[in-house]
Amino acid sequence: MPRPDHAAAIVAIGSEMLSPLRSDTNSLWITERLEAVGIRVVRKSIVGDDVGAIGAELDAAAASAPLLFTTGGLGPTADDVTVAAVSRWLGVELRRDAAFVAKIRARFEARGVRMPAVNEKQADFIVGARVLENPRGTAPGFWAAGRGVEIVVLPGVPSEMKEIMTDSVLPELAARAKGESIARRVLRIGGTGESAVEELVEPIYRKWAGHPVTILAAPGEVQLHLAVRAAPERAGEILAAMESDFREALGPRVFGRDSEDLATSVGNLLRRERKSLAVAESCTGGMISSLLTDVPGSSEYFLGGVVSYANSAKEQFLGVSPATLAAHGAVSSETALEMARGARERFGADLAAAVTGIAGPDGGSEAKPVGTVFLALADGGGAIWRKRFFGGDRTVVRRAASLAALELIRRRVAGTLAHE
């Protein structure tokens, strides 16, 4: 495999990150900062504190990128072997730096503590490497070169790693970059499947073939991730032109970009149109309200909601008629419509949405299997309903139904959903 320029690989070192309980988050921060100086991360890996395993990992990393980063394993204890592993991999020696031992000792003494003997190890320097000062901790980092790559060795403690990167590593990488950067944009698409999105954007893909576009399915949405590498101003221009082409192909299916989620997009539309909203939820059990109110400032347009889990609550709080419930059941278009109309009237809202369905695992029947959901929407123009079916477990059905309700609200407020 040819090794790309301006590419980096990150190796996170620490046996604890191979347990089910912890994950490596340092690499996300490093990736973001590297992209800003035009370097793309092409590979990330996690290995335990083992000299052999670290060496094997450096082999693999060096085959994929000319710039390697390691995080973790710089502590004083017996498990911390990163410095030994890197120096062995490079084929250079370690040398204990007497002045640095004295510095560590002074650091401990300043806190009235005698330096434990094990800490001397943190003064073992990789011969030929640049030592990266660590103002927040005892273990320094290193910037070494050899075997056709550069290796930046960083501590695993996030605050220490970030300070060393910011002070000693990123400025130099920025100086070398001479103007290249990566600009990114995420376009978020609602109410459309992954393959349908692909068909719509296929010609645009081809037009911008030089710039990578990734299509991703996420709960309730499909995302297009665009990335442009160029000089900073130029990257922004290309990205804007790409975004414009994709938006033209996708039309009102695009509900937001980057961190703008469906609830934020609905909120922005309601604020712009000066409309208020209420919701009535059965199977989603408060999730729609919770998504809406997670947005700062939502009290401007969101009046509230009723979680009418029991049938008695549907009657008491929303005025659903017992006859409707008896004739059609709680999970029906008729009940959904009465819930929406009742919520609109009682909250005094411009618009109200309602959801009733069967989230499972129990409660399904042949006519209405688990995953059957009725959505309704009432506003000044009347009321509509939709029947949907969502595959998956209880959590998946509830989430999908909540997001479908938000998408229905969005299209109605945006004026792209007619009443029929």
Add this chain to the structure above:
Amino acid sequence: MPRPDHAAAIVAIGSEMLSPLRSDTNSLWITERLEAVGIRVVRKSIVGDDVGAIGAELDAAAASAPLLFTTGGLGPTADDVTVAAVSRWLGVELRRDAAFVAKIRARFEARGVRMPAVNEKQADFIVGARVLENPRGTAPGFWAAGRGVEIVVLPGVPSEMKEIMTDSVLPELAARAKGESIARRVLRIGGTGESAVEELVEPIYRKWAGHPVTILAAPGEVQLHLAVRAAPERAGEILAAMESDFREALGPRVFGRDSEDLATSVGNLLRRERKSLAVAESCTGGMISSLLTDVPGSSEYFLGGVVSYANSAKEQFLGVSPATLAAHGAVSSETALEMARGARERFGADLAAAVTGIAGPDGGSEAKPVGTVFLALADGGGAIWRKRFFGGDRTVVRRAASLAALELIRRRVAGTLAHE
């Protein structure tokens, strides 16, 4: 490097996971399940959707473990190249399975949709590999062998990956295991800080020094993670004895174990005591209802909730008096108490909880800064309230307030919270 037995390596495939925005979480779940059958994950890595990069990664993974897992890259689009990369690495062909094409087409048609042409690719099978059925999606998984390793190829969608692992992979690995296993238990503790928990369990830590115990702070709770590696029956015995010691030290602070979260624990107690519950939420905006109804079978005890975001909704749906709102404000013990009493009466519930507070970023004052929350609880024995302060952003405050309300309900129903 010698390759350990009972070891696995996981390769997550997807260019989006190399961006600063997304990380691989599938590997945490896989690691947990593999440990239960005595298999330790020794290496994890993430690469982009590139045939060459995936091949290089499989080389490195195969050098460190005899059992490899890949997740992701099984979709229908042009970026999805995992199946092609694995078959090339193994040196075997791909063959399009006509019967499977028909099956995918039928799946689309059942939803009234024509199969997009791109989806045919998902019927390309690795020759010689076992096909792992995917009941939740179109793309099947594979279990292939070659070049001295076994490779399990899984989709990246978590629900699909988990179902294939649970149905088709883990039972076979468990059958092979016969020797050592790792038994794990998580004890979940509510309403107590991390250092207070540490003080309570310190002597127990020392008694079981041979077995690792990790203490972890999570939103609304503290967790003790116990892990015992031994022969399967022996591991269970040791773990049970450890759990019993820790429970004795912690008493009713322990609300659950393993996947039993606070909402599940509250539900179990309500079911046991045959009590019904309703909630009234302001700043938590539906999150308490949503957490409660995420539990299967919650309709047995949960009647419903009101999200009274606007003051008018507090009056209309809960009977909070305008005089109380005018005199004390919406964020006050008086309003919280009226919300709880109103919800209890109108839902006809045995017990009702209410929350009102300032989640931010706006709305704070010197007397009631952002993070100020009033909780109230009404039942047949009367009503109580608590004032709490939570540091953090909007999302953190809302989550902390929701979990504090659940903990208050739990202690009241369990009889460990007196009325004062």
